[in-house]
Amino acid sequence: MIESLQPWQCLLAQPPIWHYSGVLGDEHATQLMYRLDSELPWERPSLTLYGRRHAIPRQQVWMGDSHASYRYSGRDFTPAPWHPGVADLKQRIESLLAVSHLPSWRFNSVLLNRYEGGDDRMGWHSDDEPELGDDPVVAAVSLGAERPLRMRWKDKRAEAFNLWLPHDGLLLMGPGTQHWLQHALLPRRIPGLRISLTFRHVE
């Protein structure tokens, strides 16, 4: 079972989607989750949908280089300064890429999502905001409860599918992913805190 020893796994060939297991090591990843949980200025912004205001069903923090400001779901987010644990994680991802056979993608910002339990969620979307450029590559680290990211083809060429996101794993959505697919973190009867960090490059 040589394959199971490889931390990088290709989950989809075209568009390429990769998963790396054991980014920080189990204990370090757990410590980071609790640190982020207690130290970050988590917000639950309200969005207006058909003229009614709704609090989003999760909490979030936008973080990054000061120039990397970002429009998300119709709102502008000025990034919070890098938390040292998140800056270290970004470096860790970039060095994992540097020694892999994948291109050395770089990131200058991250959306952190905090899901208190199985009811917290994120609806269908692609990470294709104009400030991310023509073909964004997104690197998503998962901490805490393992939940599936549901993926569906925009042109319905094939069935929707789940990508399970274990604690301390990195999901790398390569070129084309945001063009061809949408993703969602649907509500599930899976208890426990989960924090995801979706690293991006704002142009």
Ligand SMILES: O=C(O)CCC(=O)C(=O)O
């Ligand atoms: O929580 C996740 O794993 C997905 C988050 C996501 O899709 C996003 O931040 O754009």
Ligand SMILES: [Fe+2]
């Ligand atoms: Fe996303």
